[in-house]
Amino acid sequence: MSEKSAVRVRFCPSPTGSPHVGLARTALFNWAFARHHGGTFVFRIEDTDAARDSQESYETLLEVMDWLGFSWDEGPEIGGPHAPYRQSERFDVYADVARRLLEAGRAYRCYCSQEELDERNERARKEARTPGYDGHCRELRAEQVAAYEAEGRRPVVRLRMPDRAIAFDDLVRGEITFQPEHVPDYVLVRGNGHPLYTLVNPVDDALMEITHVLRGEDLLSSTPRQIALYEALGEIGIGDGTPPRFGHLPYVMGQGNKKLSKRDPESNLLGYRDRGFLPEGLLNYLALLGWAIAEDRDIFSMDEMVAAFDIARVNPNPARFDLKKAEAINATHLRALSVDELAERMVPYLQRAGILGEDVTEEQRRLLGAAAPLVQERMGTLGEAVEMVGFLLVDDRAFTRDPADTAKLLATDDGRAVVQAAHDALAALSTWDTASIEEALRTALIDGLGLKPRNAFGPVRVAVTGRRVSPPLFESLELLGRESSLARLEDAGRA
Ligand code: GLU
Ligand code: ZN
Secondary structure, three states: OOOOOOOEEEEOOOOOOOOEHHHHHHHHHHHHHHHHOOOEEEEOEOOOOOOOOOHHHHHHHHHHHHHHOOOOOEEOOOEOOOOOOEHHHOHHHHHHHHHHHHHOOOEEEEOOOHHHHHHHHHHHHHOOOOOOOOOOOOOOOHHHHHHHHHOOOOOEEEEOOOOOOEEEEEOOOEEEEEOHHHOOOOEEEOOOOOEOHHHHHHHHHHHOOOOEEEEEHHHHHHHHHHHHHHHHHHHOOOOOOOOOEEEEEOOEEOHHHOEOOOOOHHHEHHHHHHHOOOHHHHHHHHHOOOOOOEOOEOOOOHHHHHHHOOHHHOOOOOEEOOHHHHHHHHHHHHHHOOHHHHHHHHHHHHHHOOOOOOOOOHHHHHHHHHHHHHHHHHOOOHHHHHHHHHHHHOOOOOOOOOHHHHHHHHOOHHHHHHHHHHHHHHHOOOOOOHHHHHHHHHHHHHHHOOOOHHHHHHHHHHHHHOOOOOOOHHHHHHHHOHHHHHHHHHHHOOO
């Protein structure tokens, strides 16, 4: 591929609110497409709406990109040949383009008030005509302009749409045609001079030489407008008038066959990080929202996705977001980690819960490494590490038990008798290892007290791990060590 025709895609979110999964899916498909073609992944921030955009949201976007591992080739923080990449720093560019479009006659000033537009739309509906801007101000005479100006009206700038159908070959959906009556002249710049998404997005795509636009289906209706604007931009010397190729990614549906909304809790991207999804697990799931690596295969790495990704094989039909499936896929990725890697990745979650300090000691690392294989099969997310292995890492004074489990299994006559017997049996042990611990407890509780295993080991488990669900008990006791185990059993006898 020549330098000029090399793939250039962009991911261009607006920094409003908290990033959602739909956004990450769009970023993923653009990133995979760029990497597959050895192209350029441009990251651009569409922050021209000061009322809705926030610095906090911008910083969260950077954080999320970092967490998901989407390195960008041009964009904020790193710059590039088309800097700046934050649209809030490009207002002079847009003002200049708007002026040139007006001068070339490709755009015009429209003085209609909202009331006048509403009234004419209403009339169109009554007369069974298609509503939408009617071209009222396309050819205003100088006196009319002067009269409007004298009234103090502040004009918007509209693009003059061509009076013909606009067709394009969508990379996902194939040939799509829009008739001119459905794409009226539209506003590029507000009456107060503020440029809109309708202007700034295609202008930057043209200036940044974007070759492929992959984005959500909700933006499909803006595509014919953008194609027309591209042509107009070509005429004023921005780009060559050829629009990029468009590919509209399928809707993501949530519960009850409604579109997944930003407000649905499962769409909050940071929620996945905070629960301890692996980025590769979440991305694997997001890839399945519209794409498949093979018919009978759900699990793959990002390297495999990049190698196989083909936009023509994206399914145009709505995809359904299934949290259970996302969790299952994540758990599969967790199980595939090496034990060392798993131990390492649990650390930040244990730190956040206050179980580990900023500096992790050698002894804590050793314990984590030993505990990781015990919990790997039982974990769905890294966040579960807190409950699964936390008891091994906190010292006995900071150790706490689940109150409900304690009430049920420990704070009863039976419970107290069990932990007393367990304590005495373990205190007598000369070797502290899994096999000896198991034998001592079986002898004391099952043979001695005549208990069923469940009733025998449940109270011991709550006593030393704090919970009814834990890694395997005898291994846990070995790891916890004689001193702590006995101290906790003794303490539990007083529960
Ligand atoms: N800033 C726009 C959005 O977040 C980008 C749309 C596009 O990809 O063209 O919806
Ligand atoms: Zn008008």
